[in-house]
Amino acid sequence: MSPRIWFLRIVSILAYIFLWAPVIVIIVFSFSANKFGIRWEGFTLQWYYELLDNQTVWDACIRSLVIALVTVVVSTALGTLTAYGLYKLKFRGKQLLRTSILLPIVMPEVVTASALLVFFIKVTPLTLGYPTIIIAHIVFSTPLAVFVILGRMQRIDWAWEEAAMDLGATRIRAFRRVIGPVLLPGIAGAAALIFPWSFDDFVITYFVAGIGNTTLPIYIFSQLRHGSSPVVNVIGTLFVLFTSVSLLLFMLAEKKSRTTMGT
Amino acid sequence: MTVPKGHVTPAVEIKNVVKRFGAITAVDNMNLAIKEGEIFSLLGPSGCGKTTLLRMVAGFENIDNGEILIKGKVVNHIPPYKRECNLVFQQMALFPHITVFENIAFGLRERRRPQSEIKKKVTEMLEVVNLPGIENRFPHQLSGGQKQRVALARSIVLDPKVLLLDEPLAALDRKLRKEMQGELRRVQQKVGITFLYVTHDQKVALSLSDRIGIMYEGRLNQIGTPTEIYETPRTSFVASFMGSCNIFPGKAFSLNDNHIEVRDEHGLRIRAQKCKDMKVEDVHGISIHPEMIEIIPEGHNLPSENSSTNTISGQISDVFYQGDFTELKVLIKSTGQSVTVHLNRRSDNPVSIVKDQNVSIHWNSCHSNLLVG
Numbered sequence: 237m238s239p240r241i242w243f244l245r246i247v248s249i250l251a252y253i254f255l256w257a258p259v260i261v262i263i264v265f266s267f268s269a270n271k272f273g274i275r276w277e278g279f280t281l282q283w284y285y286e287l288l289d290n291q292t293v294w295d296a297c298i299r300s301l302v303i304a305l306v307t308v309v310v311s312t313a314l315g316t317l318t319a320y321g322l323y324k325l326k327f328r329g330k331q332l333l334r335t336s337i338l339l340p341i342v343m344p345e346v347v348t349a350s351a352l353l354v355f356f357i358k359v360t361p362l363t364l365g366y367p368t369i370i371i372a373h374i375v376f377s378t379p380l381a382v383f384v385i386l387g388r389m390q391r392i393d394w395a396w397e398e399a400a401m402d403l404g405a406t407r408i409r410a411f412r413r414v415i416g417p418v419l420l421p422g423i424a425g426a427a428a429l430i431f432p433w434s435f436d437d438f439v440i441t442y443f444v445a446g447i448g449n450t451t452l453p454i455y456i457f458s459q460l461r462h463g464s465s466p467v468v469n470v471i472g473t474l475f476v477l478f479t480s481v482s483l484l485l486f487m488l489a490e491k492k493s494r495t496t497m498g499t
Numbered sequence: 500m501t502v503p504k505g506h507v508t509p510a511v512e513i514k515n516v517v518k519r520f521g522a523i524t525a526v527d528n529m530n531l532a533i534k535e536g537e538i539f540s541l542l543g544p545s546g547c548g549k550t551t552l553l554r555m556v557a558g559f560e561n562i563d564n565g566e567i568l569i570k571g572k573v574v575n576h577i578p579p580y581k582r583e584c585n586l587v588f589q590q591m592a593l594f595p596h597i598t599v600f601e602n603i604a605f606g607l608r609e610r611r612r613p614q615s616e617i618k619k620k621v622t623e624m625l626e627v628v629n630l631p632g633i634e635n636r637f638p639h640q641l642s643g644g645q646k647q648r649v650a651l652a653r654s655i656v657l658d659p660k661v662l663l664l665d666e667p668l669a670a671l672d673r674k675l676r677k678e679m680q681g682e683l684r685r686v687q688q689k690v691g692i693t694f695l696y697v698t699h700d701q702k703v704a705l706s707l708s709d710r711i712g713i714m715y716e717g718r719l720n721q722i723g724t725p726t727e728i729y730e731t732p733r734t735s736f737v738a739s740f741m742g743s744c745n746i747f748p749g750k751a752f753s754l755n756d757n758h759i760e761v762r763d764e765h766g767l768r769i770r771a772q773k774c775k776d777m778k779v780e781d782v783h784g785i786s787i788h789p790e791m792i793e794i795i796p797e798g799h800n801l802p803s804e805n806s807s808t809n810t811i812s813g814q815i816s817d818v819f820y821q822g823d824f825t826e827l828k829v830l831i832k833s834t835g836q837s838v839t840v841h842l843n844r845r846s847d848n849p850v851s852i853v854k855d856q857n858v859s860i861h862w863n864s865c866h867s868n869l870l871v872g
Contacts, residue, residue, distance in 0.1 A: 395588045402558075402654075403609060403653065403654070404609035405580055414596075
């Protein structure tokens with residue numbers, strides 16, 4: 237093998253180590269007996285048991301899950317409708333709207349966060365809490381759903397919709413029986429992206445959460461402020477495991493749909 | 500409603516239909532009646548408006564002006580899902596996520612037919628299109644020809660008043676296209692549904708249709724049987740589109756009771772037989788099919804000159820071997836025009852044809868075709 241290939245190999249390996257090292261460290265330290273979780277002092281499952289007993293963590297976790305689930309359902313539904321409108325309808329300023337859908341994605345999170353905070357406090361009668369967190373999450377997740385689903389819409393054969401209508405289905409029936417199912421991998425993809433985004437979100441949630449609505453990322457942050465705890469490593473490990481499995485499942489589903497749809 | 504005796508309601512009627520896209524007029528005041536039970540082909544080059552017209556009949560395009568009737572009923576404002584016609588799409592558009600059975604059952608389910616009837620009809624349809632036993636496959640597991648048959652079955656199972664076909668064979672390779680042509684005819688004869696078939700393929704239209712309408716720039720140029728369209732095209736567009744590339748525009752003069760002579764702008768004189776339903780002054784030119792022209796090499800006896808023959812001397816400027824026939828370009832020296840001649844491989848035409856050879860071209864005036872436009 238030529239030296240050039242060796243060089244490329246080494247660089248790639250280093251790049252992967254760079255990417256994976258922090259994750260590996262967290263996984264390793266989640267099993268370490270050291271009570272700050274920062275050094276290897278022998279194997280233990282103690283922190284895992286402690287996590288099981290920690291009611292605050294569970295509350296935070298469930299809160300985050302509920303928020304993420306509601307966000308996923310509402311933003312994929314809204315995203316699908318918006319994408320359909322942006323793709324199918326003809327109107328002035330469509331291109332502008334379509335491009336501006338990316339704005340919330342590229343805008344710095346703190347800007348969105350402070351804007352939302354001001355909006356909630358000054359314009360709406362809402363008190364900060366569950367509803368504001370969920371609304372905020374929907375605001376930053378829906379553009380992502382629109383973006384992903386629009387991508388899928390560009391790759392499907394719209395003669396399917398006309399064929400369905402020709403065979404007697406109204407536009408809505410055609411969506412339910414053909415376009416919806418055909419878009420499903422895109423919708424699932426959007427959901428798979430939005431779920432961890434919402435579940436992980438710290439900045440925006442921190443701004444609009446108000447008092448007492450600790451989500452998991454906020455809990456972890458507060459734990460770290462009072463000194464590192466090995467329980468945080470355990471949560472991190474579980475996160476990595478959970479995300480990897482869902483990514484894998486998503487890839488399998490996508491692969492299967494590619495063979496049947498021929499796209 | 501009073502219907503005159505002997506009058507049969509056409510399957511489809513197009514009355515003064517106009518469709519504009521911005522400044523472009525896609526369909527320009529068209530009139531057409533398609534008879535019950537026939538295969539009617541709309542033939543024309545791409546962009547002539549044929550697909551637009553088909554989509555208007557199907558209900559996917561609004562009509563700017565005029566009326567479309569299906570079985571005597573105006574359908575202008577009826578949405579596609581309520582029209583009694585079905586469209587077979589060019590790319591077939593089979594639903595990828597459901598089986599062949601469910602694809603064919605799609606329309607029946609929308610009509611809320613009982614399961615037993617659906618099962619019976621779908622099975623029957625698969626027999627009609629010669630595909631028994633594939634109901635549990637998915638579209639991506641089918642070959643091109645099978646997809647085509649399923650697409651056909653999916654529409655026919657609903658027993659439409661008219662079946663609209665948008666170049667359904669264009670995506671197939673040549674051999675399969677030929678096979679599916681026969682298949683389409685067989686199915687049509689079996690179920691007796693009126694076909695409105697849109698295509699740009701002259702061969703498919705000629706071999707498949709009962710009648711053909713030639714469309715050009717949003718208008719119908721000529722309607723007729725395949726024989727009429729091919730052998731007696733009436734406009735220079737139809738003539739050239741149907742492969743008769745020798746067109747001589749010019750003024751016609753009466754020679755005698757049976758013959759006329761057309762003098763074209765280069766001074767060429769071509770004789771033709773009079774046509775009883777055409778006035779001499781309406782004739783605007785002549786076309787002649789390349790396969791009707793005979794080649795007589797220099798030195799051979801020329802046929803005797805009279806009012807029923809055309810003999811013109813020229814020189815072979817190009818030879819294109821095509822396999823079953825040979826295409827020659829003959830330059831008429833006196834006028835500088837080029838005439839295309841097709842020599843059949845099995846015909847008794849002269850043995851050696853080479854470039855630059857001096858020849859005469861010859862045909863009987865009864866093969867000269869009169870053009871009015």
